[in-house]
Amino acid sequence: MTELRLENGSGGGDDDDRRVARELREMYAAPADESYWTELETRIMHRVSELDLGWWAELDRWARPALIAAAALLIAASVAMFRARQTETEIAYENILAPGPAPQETAVRPTLEGDRDATLRYVLAHPNP
């Protein structure tokens, strides 16, 4: 009735394994009808197209470029901020080191004060021009 011959114990041998494998192959055989595979492909592609049209898929498609753009923007902003801060520091440093105008101002002040006093005296002396 059957060609399967299994021996007692674990030493069944290659022939038995081959017979079992042959039976298994028949049990697990994929559908042979070509139309079955065509239909399965159609179903799969229908689901894929639904997936593709979803807004989340569109988001997913843009996720990587968006992340790269955001990272580039972040780096550019960081560099700009660093440079601005560096420039401020340099200016402040130069201001501290640069000689102040104070002595020069002291030198001209008497002259300026003299001119201002003269103007004031002229205004007070001629109230009605």
Place this chain on the structure above:
Amino acid sequence: MKQDIDVTGMTTALVRETSVRETYVAPSAEAARRDERALVIAAQRGSSEAFAALVRLHQRRAYAVVRAIVLTHEDAEDAVQEGFLHAFRALDRFLPDQPFGAWLYRIMANAALDLVRRRKVRDADELPETVPVLFRDPGEADELRRRLGDALTKLTDRQRSVIVLHDVEGFTHGEIGVMLGIPEGTARSDLHHARKELRRILKDIRSDL
């Protein structure tokens, strides 16, 4: 996006090639690999025709992989569809120079394993009367096959998957290890134990039949 490749012609040739059991290297294997790589790249650029061609090319083998892991034909169909959806979503991350089949079948195996896990959780919450018919055999005429089917249910999920993937589908221990996420040695050992267990369960067939 329109691709400048002959998807239909390519697929016909590739399907013919992969239908043949992979026990030898076909003369045009290298050309087939190049064509498949072109299809993968086109699919990555958004060509749904190219992805459909890849589906056509691999769906039979994908079915065989998941069928070895799940218990019913219906579950195998579901797992194949889920597997292709996962593959489509992850296609951008696939490197075209790698073998597409190995990558896809691992995804398929994962989809099937997920489905088996979900079924177990669901079945644990339901009454035993909903246990599925494991192996369809319309006539039930073949006593040997019926007994073999029963014997297979006595194996662990992994042992059953390994013996079917190896003895039925012809995958190597290494390929099975990659697909199931286990070391090659474990796949080899599972196969040995599965065969031993089948022999033990079926040892009385000769006297009964």
